[in-house]
Amino acid sequence: MTTTSGCPVAHGAPDDAHGVHQGYQPFEQRDPFPAYARLRDHEPVFYDERTGYWVVSRYDDVRAAFSDWETFSSENAQRPVTPRSAAAQQILDDGGFTAYSGLSARQPPTHTRIRKSASAAFTPRRFKALEPQIETHVRQLIQDVRGAGRPADLVPLFTNQLPVMTILSLLGLDVQHSVASFKRWSESRSAMTWGHLTDEEQVPHAHGLVEYWQACLDLVATAHRDDPDSLVGDLVRAQRDDPDAALDDHEIASVCYSLLFAGHETTTTLLGNAIRLLLTHRDQWDRLIADPSLAPGAIEESLRYSPSIVAWRRLAKKDGEIAGVKIPDGSEVLLLIGAANRDPSRFEDPDTYDITRANAREHLAFGYGIHYCLGNKLAKMQSATALRELATSMPDLRLDVDPDTIEFPDSISMRAPVAVPVTW
Numbered sequence: 319m320t321t322t323s324g325c326p327v328a329h330g331a332p333d334d335a336h337g338v339h340q341g342y343q344p345f346e347q348r349d350p351f352p353a354y355a356r357l358r359d360h361e362p363v364f365y366d367e368r369t370g371y372w373v374v375s376r377y378d379d380v381r382a383a384f385s386d387w388e389t390f391s392s393e394n395a396q397r398p399v400t401p402r403s404a405a406a407q408q409i410l411d412d413g414g415f416t417a418y419s420g421l422s423a424r425q426p427p428t429h430t431r432i433r434k435s436a437s438a439a440f441t442p443r444r445f446k447a448l449e450p451q452i453e454t455h456v457r458q459l460i461q462d463v464r465g466a467g468r469p470a471d472l473v474p475l476f477t478n479q480l481p482v483m484t485i486l487s488l489l490g491l492d493v494q495h496s497v498a499s500f501k502r503w504s505e506s507r508s509a510m511t512w513g514h515l516t517d518e519e520q521v522p523h524a525h526g527l528v529e530y531w532q533a534c535l536d537l538v539a540t541a542h543r544d545d546p547d548s549l550v551g552d553l554v555r556a557q558r559d560d561p562d563a564a565l566d567d568h569e570i571a572s573v574c575y576s577l578l579f580a581g582h583e584t585t586t587t588l589l590g591n592a593i594r595l596l597l598t599h600r601d602q603w604d605r606l607i608a609d610p611s612l613a614p615g616a617i618e619e620s621l622r623y624s625p626s627i628v629a630w631r632r633l634a635k636k637d638g639e640i641a642g643v644k645i646p647d648g649s650e651v652l653l654l655i656g657a658a659n660r661d662p663s664r665f666e667d668p669d670t671y672d673i674t675r676a677n678a679r680e681h682l683a684f685g686y687g688i689h690y691c692l693g694n695k696l697a698k699m700q701s702a703t704a705l706r707e708l709a710t711s712m713p714d715l716r717l718d719v720d721p722d723t724i725e726f727p728d729s730i731s732m733r734a735p736v737a738v739p740v741t742w
């Protein structure tokens with residue numbers, strides 16, 4: 319091990335061609351995979367003085383850290399990466415913005431209690447009822463794509479629409495009127511949490527967050543008044559039946575705040591990535607056309623190969639150790655899901671995109687342990703439905719750009735294509 323000046327810790331041998339961090343740039347998402355591979359090989363756990371995070375890249379280490387919630391807590395998972403500007407904070411305070419996290423940054427025993435109630439509201443009956451609605455939405459969106467004419471960008475027309483329609487249906491909101499607002503507010507939430515905004519850029523997003531939180535509070539108030547047959551209605555009824563055990567109104571609004579974001583941003587990204595990858599790897603698209611029942615496998619492989627969330631944070635609550643490296647109490651840790659999912663020690667030939675890969679499901683795209691994604695089944699079901707319908711009804715679909723030119727906005731965690739231009 320050699321010590322690099324400026325860093326408090328020892329680094330693996332720097333790769334001269336790529337610099338001390340093997341070319342890893344925390345916010346750049348265009349193509350992080352070559353740097354991930356070098357990190358796994360040379361610096362599997364390193365302190366990144368640019369961000370203040372300990373960065374972890376090997377599969378076993380990432381999974382072990384996710385599993386050990388007592389040492390590596392998720393309480394920093396939703397904290398803004400870039401500190402909030404005074405002007406943005408003022409807007410949030412004036413707007414009564416008290417949301418933080420419904421689940422992902424909460425800890426046991428509160429996390430256990432809220433997760434139990436939220437999971438109970440995800441009943442098989444509700445889930446089953448959604449399936450035909452999802453199919454209807456997919457078919458309608460495919461018609462919209464055709465109607466828009468060639469070439470078309472699938473992000474605004476398709477991938478941005480379906481997941482938000484699904485989550486609004488689940489929460490009992492009006493799909494026709496609410497899609498654009500929730501999409502805009504979610505973009506604000508993503509940018510304000512994981513983005514790299516200037517003080518000025520934060521201002522409109524702060525207004526977006528205030529509106530978003532108010533909509534969640536309104537949703538709970540409406541559920542008390544109208545007693546709807548929806549997930550929010552279930553949570554409100556549970557509170558009436560057992561006020562001590564169930565969630566209070568702020569907690570229900572926080573769960574809505576979580577679901578209305580987690581429920582679509584990442585699924586939008588998954589759809590964009592899956593379609594982009596299939597159309598880039600034409601042989602795989604042809605396999606899907608020949609056998610649409612391969613759609614669930616294509617979704618698992620897309621989550622492995624190009625996860626929506628490439629990095630997720632943890633906070634050391636006591637002295638810990640990852641792969642023999644001491645992680646002091648109070649350290650912030652960045653788990654590189656995107657690197658873990660291409661670790662050759664777990665996935666054979668990891669840079670090959672293969673929709674029939676036998677162990678693709680072992681990816682860490684949904685995290686691992688007590689915070690394992692609550693909506694994973696819903697995300698997979700709607701995405702597989704979308705792929706199946708696209709492959710069946712638009713087999714001649716193809717990318718209308720060089721895939722290497724597709725942009726991914728700066729973010730430390732999210733890797734989302736801005737556009738998926740296609741023709742047919």
Ligand code: HEM
Nearest residue numbers: 421422580581584585588626684685686689691692693697
């Ligand atoms: C492709 C789509 C999705 C991806 C890649 C994804 C990914 C993740 C990840 C990485 C976590 C954190 C796990 C951890 O900290 O260990 C998470 C948590 C969570 N996800 Fe998802 N998610 C997706 C879709 C959804 C959907 C559709 C919903 C809701 C309907 C949802 C709801 C949640 C919730 C509530 C949590 C927090 C769980 C907890 O802390 O107990 N997600 N997800």
